[in-house]
Amino acid sequence: MDSVKNRKELVIDQEKTGYRYSIEPFLLADFMPLLPDQSVLDIGTGCGIIPLLLVHRESTLKVTAIEIRDSGQAQKNIHQNGMDRQISLIQGDFLKEAKNLAPESFDHIVSNPPYRKIQTGRINPDPEKALARHELSLSMSSMLDKSAPLLKRGGQISLAYPPERMAEALRELENRNLHPSVARFVHGNFLTPAKIFLISALKEKKSDFSVAPPLTVYNKDGTYSKEAESLLRPA
Template identity: 25%
Template sequence: MLDTDHTRDALLGGLIHLEQPRRGQRASADAVMLAAAVPARAGQQVLELGCGSGVGMLCLAARVPKARIDGIELQSDLVALCARNIAANDMEDRLRVAAGDIRKRVSGITPNSYDHVFANPPYFDSLRHRASPHAGRATARSEADEADLGHWIAAMLRHAKPGGGLTLIHKTDRLADLLAALDPKAGAIRVIPLWSKAGQPAKRVIVRAIKGSRAPLTLDPGVLLHQPDGSYFPEVDAVLRAGAAFPA
């Protein structure tokens, strides 16, 4: 039975059903777009770091039905919630969540073994931004002193197999830090700006990279999200409401 602290919602036009906190960290367009940008194929092994209630894992699983996806989550209440969401969507045969700290070895999660690793790291440096008064949301959105962006990138690199893919979404103003953390252990980096509206600076970027590659960085033209009337462009709407792959 659903308690008053949680809501039950539908994602991807009803392809996914999700129980999530009424307050705190909830499903976002960023998490859905990130999952759509992971270039996973059927039969591959994928890992999400900081999977929360399971939004990214579930959305990716809906798009790539035969991928096997693991998740690591620090907050014990979200681990339990993610497990319930996996069961509610009948995906227990290929999705699983493990409780753990991304900086440490997590039981059942093998380093150097995943075809793809993806993450939506906390966006805000706690020294420069006021943390949310909600503890769970603060943990999800703000870097802790002991787990900064460098730790997230290091964990992605540690778990990807040689030649494995890395995909993440972050704020544009953290791009320099992100690229510095990837160098020199990953290459073939693609930076995909997300333009909210034409003529405005990109506030988000999706970054893809290949562990161990020496190929040069590519700056993509990016994706324009909103039309002048504020609605999503059709190809972006297809990502958010129908589970399509990201158009870049």
Template identity: 30%
Template sequence: MIWGVAEDVTCDAFLGGRLQILQPRHGYRAGVDPVLLAASIAARAGQSVLELGCGVGTAALCLGRRVPGLALTGVEVQTEYADLARRNAAANDLPLEVITADLRTLPAGLRQRRFDHVIMNPPYFDRDSGTAASDPGRDTALGGDTPLADWLDIGARRLAPKGYLTLIQRIERLPEVLSALQGRLGSVVVLPIAGRTARAPGLFILRARQEGRAPFCLLPALETHIGIAHDGDKDSYTPLVGAILRSGADLPMGR
């Protein structure tokens, strides 16, 4: 399938319409998760950011819209998604360099670079224990064939001294992430994400620092919706999450 034909893609508004994103109609489609990831990055103008597995560029471009003056780079293995990321960057007038490559065989030039922030939204499911999706693009985004430990190792290697690695992932994979980071990065902060009050977290955002020495920090869970159950079709986001999704507000990550 070659995207670019009107019926193959949709144009979706993010950050209250401040960002317009082309994405495949039937492949992997970005939702709330990359927006929350982008909101959690405490980047400053002049810093460099690398997103591994950038897809159509949603997280990197949300971050670029919130924090002007960043040097943004994305790596994406799927050609069609990488092409859409370039188109999205150009259409939104944001400086995202997109490199089409497999994480495990990064170009030599990129392997020589270090970044203040490395961000990622790795596939949520372990390919060895799941069923492949029917759409190839969606299958790669949700499962892929690169182990989570490799994502973390590659990301850590791209960090500048005292740089930050931040990812969003399913809560059941938290032990796997912590194990992979042991002895590599420190000052680990974990923000669980729960759909509603009294529900167990389903996701988490984790931030770790190169050369970090602060003790482990587990933050109170971020609740995305008000109430204990869905109540009709009305918008029920909590004020903080609503501000993140509509206005590009920051998502504090503690220290």
């Protein structure tokens, strides 16, 4: 088991085998605008990293985290960081559990969802990695079908996907009255194409769509850029 210390001794453990998080949770947690006392739903929480980062930013949040796989590691992380009061964990399939959540009860929904369609790329033989990377149990359309009714009017949904799915994401969001408000592209370095795009949309509330300045993860020498360093290991 690996332990990551982040943001002034926030401790995040993850298993050494199976699916392991990358930079996307840190990007999403920073990308999301937060206000005191907001309610947040994290779909596919994994080891609980996004709720931990969000509550560390704003301690008055109430976060519901859902994970289809064994959620023991997430529960341990929540407890060892003293966030049992702010974060509630549900182990189960979001598509089935959504009916048990109150309509229009969340100010913000966030997800770092499976990013590959079933027909694209080799499916990993490790079942945890396969679930996390391919849409075996949660497609973009099915997630948005169940997510949209749970958002309050004017509430926000934030997602991370590869850039080749941007047009699809914009279309699927608009089809559910979720109006894209801001996007951001994430590059490995300043010479490479974007690897990730972050997108936020507002429910039943249109606003001018903007593209934030790109984020570059690495400097030319392979070290973290100043902004990436501040996200991963802030002072």
